[in-house]
Every structure is written in C-alpha cells, then in structure tokens.
Amino acid sequence: MLNKRMGVLALGVFSATQAMAQSQAQSQGFVEDSHLTLNARNAYISRDYKNGNQDKAEWGQAFMGNFTSGFTQGTVGVGVDAFALYGVRLDGGRGKSGAGGIDFFKQGDSGQAADDLARVGAAVKARVSNTVIKYGDQMPQLPVLSYDNGRLLPESFTGTYISSKEIENLEVVAGRFTSQVRKSATGHDSGGLKSINVYGASYKFSEAFSASAYASDNEDVFKKQYVNLNYVFALPSEQSLTFDFNGYKTKLDRDFSADAAAGERDNKIWSLAATWAVGIHSFTLAHQRSSGDTGYNYGFYQSAGAYSDGGNSIYLANSFWSDFNAKDERSWQVGYGVDLSGLVLPGLSYKTAYVRGTNIDDGTNRGNGTEREIFSQLTYVVQSGPAKDLSLRLRNSFLRVSDNASAYNSEGNETRIFIDYPINVF
Template sequence: MLKTRISLLALGLMAATQAMANDQAASKGFVEDSTASLLLRNAYIKRDKKHDTNDQMQWGQGFIGKISSGFTQGTVGVGVEGFGLYAVRLDGGTGHNEGGGIDFFKRGDSGNAQHDISRGGAAVKFRVSNTVLKYGDQMPSLPVLQYDDARLLPESFTGTSINSKEIDGLELNAARFTREARKSTEQRDTALKSINVFGGTYKFAPNLTTSLYTSDVEDVLKKHYLGVNYVHAIAKDQSLTLDFNGYKSDIDKKYVEKAGLHGDSNTIWSLAATYAFGPHSVTIAHQRSTGSTGYQYGWYQDRGGVGDGGSTIYLANSYWSDFNAEDERSWQIGYGLDFGAFGVPGLTYSVAYVRGDNINTHGLGEGTEREIFNQFKYVVQEGPAKDLRVKVRSSFLRASNNLRDDSVQYADDGNELRIFVEYPISIF
C-alpha cells in the first residue's frame, strides 16, 4: 500500500513537471538573454534621539550595478552574474554616532566614517529544465535569509543556492552560505561560519499561498517560518487580504551567553487584515512575541548579531521598531491612499499607528512602546525622468522609561526621517 501511494505521488509529480514549460529549452543563449542595469540611489537617514544618546545621521550617494548573462543552450545551461557597488559619503562624519540601524558607512576606531566604499561580487549559474544552481556572491531573498537593501548599499552572501520550479505552483529553495558582506564596508568577513536554508512556497489557488522555511545559523540559532497569504475579492474594486507570518527560534546556548539574552527560545507571529476599496486601504494587525527572549535576527556576528540578513523579519508591525521584545504584544491600525484616483498617478501615502505592551523587563515593570509611521512614495510616470522614485518616510517612537535601563537597552524615544531618491537605468 505504501509503495502504491509513493508511485501515485511520483506519477503526479511527473505529470505536473511535464505540464510546466521548460525554461532551459526556451533559452536564447548566453549573450542574447543578458541584462545589465544601474541603480542610482541617494539616501538620507536622521534619528533624533531624545535622551542619553547622540543624534544619528548619515547621507550618501550609491551606485548599484548588476549584470546577468543568459544561459547557454543545451540540456545544461551555463551563465554568470555579478554586481558592482560604490558609495560616497556626503555627510555623517564626526559628531554623529554610528547607530546600527543606519549603517551607511562603517566607522573606524577613530570614530570617523569611511569617505567611500566599493565592493563587487560574481556567481556562476547552471540551469537544467526549471532548476537553477548558483555558486558565488548572491543576495538571497527568503523569509529566513533576507538580505538588507533598505539602506544605501545592499548586503550580500557567498555560497551555494538551488531554486527549483519544476512543479506548477511550487517553488523550492535550498542554500548554504559561509560568508556575509556587511552593507557599509568593503570587507566580506563578518564572522559568519555558515547558514543553511531550506523551504518552499506553494500556491494552492490563485488567491492562496503558503510558505514553509527553516534555517540553521551555525553556533547561533535554528529558525522556522510559516507564512500564509489569502486574498478574497469582494467586488470589482474591493478585496480583503489576510496575511499571517510566524517564526519559531531555538537559540544556541553559546549565543545566549554571548549576546546576554535571558533565554534560548522565541515564538513570534503576526496576523494582518487589509480591506482595500478603490484607492483606499485599511489595515488592522496583531503581533505577539512569546518565549524566554525576544525575536533575534540580522546584524553581524562580529558585532554580536545573528548574521541572517537585516530584513529577515516578515512581520506586520515592523517599522522603525520591530515590536519584537520578550513577551511583547502589539496592535496596528493603518491606512493607505493611492492618489492615482485623484489625478496624480504614481503617488501613494501610508500611515500606521502601532502600540506594544506587556514587555518583560525582568523586574522593572511592564514595558510599553508606540510608533506613528508615515510614508509618501512617488514614481515618475513619463518624460525624461520616467521611473525616478522618491520615498519620504518618518517615524515618531516613544517608549516607557524602563526600556532604556542598562539591563534592558531595548528602545529610546526618537524621531526618524528617511529620504530615498532612486533612478533605475536599464543598460541592456
């Protein structure tokens, strides 16, 4: 009976595979399918801290070039891809402390930030049917390993990855990376030993998608992720979207001691419901963290961090604060508006209010925090500056006094402003 079930499953997988178009068979060639692009990014962040810490500010101009060849024709296609990064500091030298949350330009022992940084990377890739194997420098984008591209220059990782789309609706990913390049410097070694990743996403229906992933960061933690997204069409211009994201982390005892954590486990999840009607959207979300410590992610191991990517937090209530402290519960109400309906296509606005409470301060009383987030985005629709993108966002964060205590050091009051201007250029 078991053999029969396995055989039926194998036949089903073969049938699904045969129904998919073969990407490699459709290859036009190494040169013919090649692409190259350059992104010009001018970025500014300022954090006005309200208590014992100095203000934080950095401003820079970045150049992000990417090139990707096609695959050679045949059963096994071979190709290459690479990137080149350069950034020059416009402001943010002596007088503004480093601030891990900004990190445009790493500061040396003297306290001065670098004047400019450059870094490059390359990878070789192989494709059979709809499965691609890559080795080299990459920018992985997965729920348990998401590179940070929300600052001036992006992070990158070095290792091997496999992406497979052989079955209609199913995407599988597996990877092992052994080096990480910090976004604010030219060096590649951040003390990461290895991170192994496996998981996939399956689209059960056009409006229902589920993702399961797991990761193992050597000597740091094991992390498991579940994501479910469902979109229900109510009418022609109305929809309801439900989005669930959750992580379960088991932390290595060595890292618990190194990072000064109170415990070795965390479970955090969020559920967001968004009702969209015409140009408007309203979001209500709840997020909850449980376990013996808060949710751990990102930063760099040579600085006491995890090393699994600075954006590895697919949660609803993540803005300036991530609302991810030990035992924290948070609620959000948000609103979005598309000005295209009012004659200004390309302009959008979003605002959100998030409040968190029940933070465990281990003897200092309940910790609370709240944030107001605002963001304008504009994309030029036509003319010489077509596709130019401007993003202006601000946050106002306020936290209870006990969260600034030396034994907690979780949050401080502050106002944040970010201005990003990006212009993408397609070279070929």
Template sequence: MNKVLPLTVLAALSANAAYASSGPESNGFIVDSHLDVLLRNAFIDRDYKPHGIKERAEWGQGVIASYSSGFTQGPVGFGVDALAQYAVRLDGGRGRSGSGGIDFFAQDNDGRAKSNLAKFGATAKMRFSNTVLSYGTQRPALPILNADDSRLLTETFTGFMLDSQEIDGLDVSAGYFTAEQQKSDDSHDTGLNSLTFAGAHYQFNDQFSGAFYASDVQDVLNKQYLGLNYRQPFAADQALILDFNGYNSRLDQSFADSQNTGRSNTIWSLAASYVWDIHTFKVAYQQSSGSTGYHYGGYRNQGGIGDGGNSIWLANSYWSDFNGEDERSWQLAYSVDLAGLGVPGLSYDVAYVRGDNIKTAASGNGHEHEFFNQIQYKVQNGPAKDLKLKVRYSVLRVSSDAADYNIGGNEIRVFVEYPFSLL
C-alpha cells in the same frame, strides 16, 4: 488499491518530467543578458530622545550595477552574474555617524566614517529544466534569509543557492552560505561561520498561498518560518486580504549566555487588509512569547545573528519591530494610491502601532508606540521615468523601563532612486 497509488504517483511524475524537460526557452548567453543600474541618494536622521544619546545621521550617494547573463543553450545551461557597488559619503562624518540602525558607512578606528566604499561580487550559475544552482555573491530575498536592501548599499552573502520550480505553483529553495558582506563595509569577514536553509512556497490557487522555511546559523540559532496569505475579492475594486507570518527560533546555549537571555522565542502576526478602490485599511496583531525576544539580522562579529537585516516578515515592523520578550502589539494603518485622484505614481501610507507587556530586567510591562508615515512618488513617463522619491517620518516612544530593549526618537528618511538599464 495497492496498484492504484503507485500508478497515480507514476503518472504525476511522468507529467512533471514532461513539464520540466521543456524548461524556459533560452536565447543564449548574450541575447538574454542584461545590465541594470540603480542610482540611490539616501539620508537618514535619528534624533534619539533619551538623555545623553546623540543624534545620528548619515547621507550618501550610491551606485549599484547588476549584470545577469543568459544561459548557454542546451539541456544544461551555464551563465554568470556580477554585482558592483560604490558609495560616497556626503554628510561630513565625525560626530553623527556610527549608528548600527543606519549602517551606511562603517567607522574606522579613529571614529570617522569611511569616505567611500567599493564592493564587487560574481556568481556562477547552472540551469537544468526549471532548476537553477548558483555559487558566489547572492542576494536572497526569503523570509528566513533576506539580504538588507533598505539602506544605501545592499547586503550580500557568499555561498551556494538552489531554486527549483519544476512543479507548477511550487518554488523550492535551499542554500548554504559561509560569508556575509555587510552593507556599510567592503569586508567579507563579518564572523559568519555557516548558514544553511531550505523551504518552499506554494500557490494553492488564485486566492491562497503558503510558505515554510527552516534555517540554521552555526553556533547561533535554528529558526522556522510559516507564512499563509489569503485574498478574497468581493468586486472589481474590493478585496479582503489575510496575512499570517510566524517564526519559531531557539538560540544555542553559548550564544544565549553571551546575550544574557533565554533561548526560545515564538513570534507571529496576523494582518487583515480591506482594499477598496484606491484605499487600503489594515488592522494587525502581533505576539511574541518565550524566554527571549525575536533575534535576527546584525553581524556576527558585532554580536548579531548574521541572517540578513530584512529577515523579519512581520506585520508590525517599521522603525521598531515590536519584537521584545513577551511583547504584544496592535496596528491600525491606511494607504492610498492617489492615481485614482489624478496623480499617478503618488501614494501615502500611515500607521500607528502600540506594544506592551515587554519583559525586561526592570519591568514586566514595558511599552512602546510608533507613528509612521511615508509619501512616495514615482515618475510615470518622460526622461526621468521610474525615478522614485520616498520621504518617511517616524515617531517612536519607549517607556524608560524598556530602555534595555529599545530606544525611542524621531526618524526622517529621504531616498531618491533612479533605475535604468544599459543592456
């Protein structure tokens, strides 16, 4: 028995080494390179309902150009990536700009939003077998660190990142970042000292996958994430999908003191979706517990965490994230793909979420509810192929005794995006 285990491990490692040595085929630095451009016209209007809070709105035109080279040929390949972003403000500025939740254009000292933004970044990368190590401007898309691309321009981080797929079905990631560039400004100095993370995603089989990641933001918090997804097909056009996402986080004492809150939080959600032909019906439950709510995103120099504005992979996250202290929330949602009714590219989503049991200084049972709906159309062919129009309308109401946790109102988002490739 003592001999069998080492031999088994050796055989597995040998098989893995053979798999890794083959690696992805490289056609060269130039041949595999591509240049993609995204034109994005975006408008957000938030009409806050509490008395005395001004309506906020921003409108802009953005251009995001992404260049990615191939890798040089050989056992170790080298390459470069580059990112250029430019935006011009279209709304007029003073009076309605400046909402942290919109974050299109940062405000100057005179209270006027910047009229334009220009941002550039580059990344050097090296590949061996199925492992890539890179340094420079990064846009991580992981549950523990997800750069926000849901506004006009995209958020980026600077540092090292490792992605390894040496074992079939297993994707291992790790990173170390020392700077964050906010969406709405060209400054790299957002106050982030360092952020370290590591974790993996594994596809166990065609139906079941799981992921675990952990991160540490220096002098702010450490956080762990667990995600599980299971899909059970019943027929060619029917399936049940179960999706679990959860975070456990602990704030540093000094940061918790600066926020006048406790240190620990555990938050999780479980969603069950039934897909039936063009229809998807979903129910979800989300629970937050601990001595504080779930903290994520924001910028360090503005009192935020600094770990990416989309680092909340939870079911009940729309305008509100339903992530208050001790909050519990329920969701009913419906989506339809109207391609099945003869309109390919057109889809509609609607959801209702209600949260209660929110603990604040004023109450132990604050509550909120949100009605969300969104219609989206993507051109399927012709000169405007892949042009996408998205219109979203949310109604959020928050009880007065939970006002120091969240603010309600009506929100409209209109996004027009046109991606195309130049290389």
C-alpha cells in the same frame, strides 16, 4: 485588481509561477537573454533620540550596477551574474555616524566614517529544466535569510543556492552560505558569518490561497523556522479582503551568549494582518505577539555580536522603525494607504500606520513596558519621460518608549529620504 492586492509573499509565489515558462528549453543564449541595470541612489537617514542618546545621521550617494546573463543553450545552461557597488559619503561623518540601525559607512579605529566604499561580486549559475544552482556572491530574499537593501548599499552573502520549479505552482529552495559582506564595509567577510543553511518551499494552491515554510540553521547562533499563510477574498465592486499570517520559532545556541547559556533561548513570534482594499484605499488591522525566554532575534553581524541572517529577516506585520519584537510584547496596528495617482499626481501614494506595543519585558524587572509608533511614508514614481521610474520616498516615524522598556528600545524621531533612479541599459 486581485493580484495587486495580494500579500508580499503571495505575490512572490505568483510571480515565480509565471516565470516557469522561462525554462532551459526556451533559453535564447548567454548574450541574448542578458540584462544590465544601473541604479543611482541618494539616501539620508537621521535619528533624533529623545532619551539622552546622541543624535545620529548619515547621507550618501550610491551607484549600483547589476548584470544578469542568460543561460547558454543545451540541456545544461550556464551563466554569470555580477554586481558592482560604490558609495560616497556626503555628510560630515564624525559624531553623527556609527548608528547600528543606519550603518551607511563603517567607522574606522579613529571613529571616523569612511569617505567612500566600493565592492564587486559575482556568481556562476547553471540551469537544467526549471532548476537553477548558483554559487558565489548573492543577495538572497527568504524569510529566514533576507539581505538588507534599505540603506545606502545592500548586504551580500557568499555561498550556494538552489531553486527548483519543476512542479507547477511549487518552488523548492535550499542553500548554504559561508560569509557575509556588511553593507557599510568592503571586506569579503566583514559580517563574520560562520555558515547558515536555509531550505524551504512555497506553494500557490489557487489564485486566492498560498502558503510557504522555511527554516535555517545558523552555525553557533540559532535554528529558526518560519511559516506563512495568505488568503485573498475577492469582494464585489473591486474590493478584496486579505488575511496574511506570519510566524517564526527560534532557538538560540547555548554557546552563543551568556543569556542563552542561562536558558534564555526560545522565542515564538507571529502576526496576523487583515487588509481591506476598496478602490484606491486600503485599511489594515494587525496583531503581533512575541513569547518565550527572549525577544525575536535577527539581523546585523556576528562580528558585532549579533546574528548575521540578513537585515530584512523579519517578515512580520508590525515592523517599521521599531519591530515590536521584545520579550513577551503584544502589539496592535491600524494602517491606511491610498493611491493618489488619479487624485493628485500619477505615481503618488501614501501610507500611514499607528502601532502600540504592551507587556514588554526588558529584563530589568520594572514592570510591563510599552512603546508606540506613528509611521508615515509618501512615495512618488515618475511615470514617463527621461526620468521614468525615478522614485522619491519620504518616510517618517515618531517612536515613544516607556521608561521601564528603555533597556529594550530607544525613543526618538526618524526621517528617511531615498531617491532611486534605475536605468535599464539592456
């Protein structure tokens, strides 16, 4: 039960360590170790804004194929990874599409969302011992460059990425990416990324303690550093207490914006979460704090005046609909989760959280603003039969923002419905 209750990053380090057994010396071949998976995703997001903004909603059906080859045998193994994505719009599009936070289908010059979109990508890879180098279209998952897979279709990046696990319990990574494909578009560099260099390492000190540190240099945008510490205390009677610390330090480039040129460049943001797991229940208490000249900046696209470091590059405790990442914001979270498999239905779980943020500076000199969010999510995963692994996720947020923080965030009600049906072909 211990490993199931680890924080996300700690669990990732543990999984990476176990994967070290699959070294080049144990390669079975290009075809023999190949895998093909398909995923049919039906996704809907709606936002009912409460401050006069037009309501937004998008609904689509996606089909995603992912092929991962094995490595050829020998001292140096080579292989290929590839993906094919197709999405079709199911809603009306005009009027309600175009929200940056939804972004299923990019709008054209007429204001009409695309009827469908398709794209493919591929990368070549080579492995020596426990070190892999890959070049081409990829979907990196690092705290400083993490692709967004929380909409209809995922983002992708093109570049070179190296991952080395030569030392037990240690993974070292480095990469350089020079273009980004927007999740709602087909253009190969629709995100407008110039270049971003990433590097870092994660280390598992023991079954209980892991740590990681990463950094990025996003050309003409910012430099960013990240650190994580995760410790799991095993308690009697199948209980555990997990402490998870995450922190970012960001400095915007002077030439990126007028605000940065005027000195609004620095941000530090951190969160500390404590989760007590007992039986089928988990209870979370978290605090998050932002400081500096500006709020924490990440995500979206340079072609739209933003940052191009991936829509999930915010490994912080209080990130739900709102990220609680305004300038000088301080926020607290109380969360609860329960595994309902043994009580109601196998594969059923529920999570809820309440987060309140204060001390918000939205740049309008109207005093310290506040925001609060009630988040809930019900998840069901089919456990057996022809539809095994099909998942249904129902997510809802109620977000309220004070008038003197409205330049930072918009309040409203959000609903997300995602159905994913993954199929392992081979």
